[in-house]
Amino acid sequence: MNAPAKDALVLFMPSGRRGRFPLGTTVLDAGRSLGVYIESVCGGRGICGRCQIQVTEGEFAKHQITSAASHLSPFTETESLYVSKRGELEGRRLSCTATILGDLVVDVPQDVQINRQIVRKRAETRTIERDPATQLCYVEVEEPDMEKPLGDTDRLLRALAEQWRLQSPLIDLHLLPKVQKILREGEWKVTAAVHHEHGRPVVVALWPGLHNFACGIAVDIGSTTIACHLSSLLSGRTLASAGAPNPQIRFGEDLMSRVSYVMMNPDGRQAMTTAVRNAIAVLIGKVCGEAEISPDEILECVFVGNPIMHHLFLGIDPTELGGAPFALAVSEALHFKGSELGLPVNEGARVYTLPCIAGHVGADAAGATLAEGPHRGDEITLLVDVGTNAEIVLGNRDRLVAASSPTGPAFEGAEISSGQRAAPGAIERVRIDPETLEPRLKIIGSDHWSDEPEFLEAAESLGVTGICGSAIIEVMGELFLAGVIDEDGVIDGSLAAKSDRIVQTGRTWAYVLWRSGQPGSNREIRILQTDVRAIQLAKAALYAGVRLLMDKLGIDHVDRIKLAGAFGNYIDPKYALIIGLVPDCPLDKVAGVGNAAGTGARMALLNKGYRAEIESLVRRIEKIETAMEPRFQEHFVSAMAFPNKVESFPNLAASVPLPARKSAGDGADGSPRRRGRARRGLE
């Protein structure tokens, strides 16, 4: 016979943390003492219902724990009262009142799932343990007493210190005029929003009674689009999302033209700061409207963006980022009040911006790195955010390097004769028959290929207006696979004999991707030699940057490639490999990862641990300035070819029949002859 146990083994899932606790300990206390994050607004009074957990019956041999629901105390009076007021717990228990009677496996429900399916259309989801920088703390405050004339605010702060173990809490000035009224309205029971920053807890908002709701926003300020997500800080659920074009576009399409605008116009910086802040204010109104909450419920705001967006949002002149040495005004993460930026959120709401990695590798790249976590694994991961500037992070848990490459706007459809933004009518998919050289294509707004009868109707109503970014990559890849362009990117004029798709334009040749079927219309969408050259320049710049980072790490292949951003999300990884945008890699290890920057922002919103993680990570990322590296130019020239002349592509070759190289054996040399050819191509 065993003597009755005096303590019990408790395992918390999904974190896997475990420990022994005296019988009678509440599950909440046990979890917290192990550092398991269990939300609780009321501080264990059984009224907020946030600390729910679940205990499953059965044996857990794997965990060496025989768990049974009977190892948890029976349903308590507090729980009955809670159920009578707030509704069923549906098999869950309130961990602040349920106590440990024997070995247990406790499931902490993770309502927080940053569901990537929505953004990326792939199955991976991730569970984020919550630990937001702002927490709600319900307290009972002593009433004033003439014998002890401590101020009402001081008694509130003392109650917080005692009941929530907060060290010397402070309070925002804007609350001082409201404290007395709120305390009396709540009959000396109030809920404080406490923000933790720089080591000192600060009361940033206050409500009478129990206030069981708190929100935050995560915003990705892209140069083209601004995306805003509203999340509950308590459940972690995303309540609403909205996006809008960045209104700075009217000052300049790409980043550098916006910097020029600031340099040329005395009020340019102010105008762009106002524009982006107003757009964000509108988005905040939109997500709040959609979720039917007051903007006053927003207590935390996290922002990411490339360095120029980051600076303009903060009211900083980005001129220094326009030229060497590309000095950031500030690179570290920043904390301030929403009111300092005029954001229409709770007056005490706090703002956090992720750190910038380098002059052209911004807080958005930091967010993407945080979300994709190359630093968490052993695989050498290449993370690329493709835009006007490509932001590149490469490495694994041991070492990370980062750089930006001046790809220019070709990938976004600019500098391409028929290029356009993604919009209905834009060509988004292309296939070219290697025998007949006839194309098949799809346009945005129709699900049908152009050889299906339904396509014509869509084409007539939408028009076939141009080629969007992702299709440009595809058409180049298909032209290369079909032999229309050779490895040096030259359109083969001799094929004009075989197909009327090959036409002469001045001294070079072009490929006719689309001809209007309308009688009397001679509208055509052509791929010109200059278009091929523009893509060659852009992809060579990106590849050279990646290659430089690989040189730094002394590696000749990568284990995994993640393409972030809208562009990275829509391009077919196969074509990225075929045109040599990225180094060779097994096709199933290359994937678009959607708005990883935004995901990183949401992580920093929901858990302050991620803030510490990205801040210390950014400090240790080694930054490479491509413009400073002599080898960049060398890699760049060699990477002009399709796929390129820097490396062979065994993984790619295994899945796609690549055309034979013109001169096998000298693929990787970048010999003067080839360089000369490549350069001529630029003229």
Next chain:
Amino acid sequence: MNAPAKDALVLFMPSGRRGRFPLGTTVLDAGRSLGVYIESVCGGRGICGRCQIQVTEGEFAKHQITSAASHLSPFTETESLYVSKRGELEGRRLSCTATILGDLVVDVPQDVQINRQIVRKRAETRTIERDPATQLCYVEVEEPDMEKPLGDTDRLLRALAEQWRLQSPLIDLHLLPKVQKILREGEWKVTAAVHHEHGRPVVVALWPGLHNFACGIAVDIGSTTIACHLSSLLSGRTLASAGAPNPQIRFGEDLMSRVSYVMMNPDGRQAMTTAVRNAIAVLIGKVCGEAEISPDEILECVFVGNPIMHHLFLGIDPTELGGAPFALAVSEALHFKGSELGLPVNEGARVYTLPCIAGHVGADAAGATLAEGPHRGDEITLLVDVGTNAEIVLGNRDRLVAASSPTGPAFEGAEISSGQRAAPGAIERVRIDPETLEPRLKIIGSDHWSDEPEFLEAAESLGVTGICGSAIIEVMGELFLAGVIDEDGVIDGSLAAKSDRIVQTGRTWAYVLWRSGQPGSNREIRILQTDVRAIQLAKAALYAGVRLLMDKLGIDHVDRIKLAGAFGNYIDPKYALIIGLVPDCPLDKVAGVGNAAGTGARMALLNKGYRAEIESLVRRIEKIETAMEPRFQEHFVSAMAFPNKVESFPNLAASVPLPARKSAGDGADGSPRRRGRARRGLE
């Protein structure tokens, strides 16, 4: 023969701190290592000239140090350069470059002398060691480097951390847009204003190059008058002072009528907050104009005021202070930004408000306590700030108690038939001949007594308009000494037979203090029985409060009495004793101490150590709520008599011939009969 010493004994004056240092140590380093505050903006580069010290020749047997100027290194090149650029050092040395060669006595010049002569007309001056919460730090910042893309701001903060040993400095958001321009303008040499608060240093202002100037203001918000002093944070010198009436007077003369105004008017609180902040803004403009500096140089602001002024200034509704339990919205010291209050000072300037002691014992009383320091000595000190509410602090280093007493506005001339504010024409001094009962008096605006021929001219041009606060005390004292009023405060009508100054007014008698000499004018200034009663009530309230505190401490006498505030400054201590306003005390130990609250504010401005001192002191002061104490009423009734019936006045009697008591032996009993009489006097 002695072996040559390897180190030397150095004594710093006036602090008296001493230590041994290796030869060759700079005097600055030696001083700092002992905690001696020596200002330095340039951090030891010999360019700011702030770290001047003086070494006197001669033997200092008392200090056991044989000091000689030759024990200091010869004039250095740095000093020569400084002199060539900035002018003579006049016998002083730059402690950052002068090194120790032997035993030394070092004088640290204390330009900071809060010269009380100006305010108080007495000789005491006090030296305050400076250690302001905001310091200027000149730094040289690394230029940006593409290889190490840390932001400009981050490099600035790192330079501050390294060159000034600051732990993890932060920076204000408002500076971020300016940092890059300032760094380049100063060619990577800048001066940062660093504010220390809550343990983290924060950069609050930034200038290109060496910025060798920083100011602060100390403001005492009185219910009647607002006083503002502008001081250099570097030298401690007061650069300008200005005062203005508190514009809230138009909402209510006294504190309680202002609270009522807030209660009756929905916008009352806002109107009064705006009024006081605007008045302070005007005063800031005035002192800056007088000192010929930009308000942008103001980096620190310290405020004191009674609880209602304190709350209204901060935008807090003072309604709760209008009734029991007199709950302060906030009692502890507060820190925030000037910009949060809309003050016209540097955008990064910080504001500090001293703590309030209790519901009616405010930050002004805390300031006065800090300035007068009853807690620093062994003497039992009574510190009284006389106003509509008297704020009373009593005790010594062992124990301090505090209370407020509802004296009402009689001491300010209100409730007195001929009372008026101090203004030209007001009677300010009174003497009454005990034989003839004829008065002599002086009016504000004339140096002559009324029995001098020059007086008439002044009386004709200014008029004799009323009696100001300090003279009310004096006339009561003189009437008592002359036997016109008895110890119960009754005007003796039988004296009408002896003097036509005694006249009947209805059922009581009055004393004619002034008769116009103008033919045809029958203007008189009379002291009515009701005036005597009003003063009896006010002085009894104050005395009863003091007595209650004495009871708490279990003492029957005090060693020293300090009368703070404008009223305390102008009344003759002798008359304060004669009418029994304060307990008996040797006359030479009773003194007015002027605007002690303002002095305390200046101390907190110039040395953050005083902030810590008053904060911890206020926490340990025992607060007595007079309204809660049953003995208050008892003391109050007994204290109605002149001087009063609570105690005998041996010290007073030794210097002033007091009238014989009507009934010797029952002076201290407050018997029903006497109480009844005193009460009737109130009817």
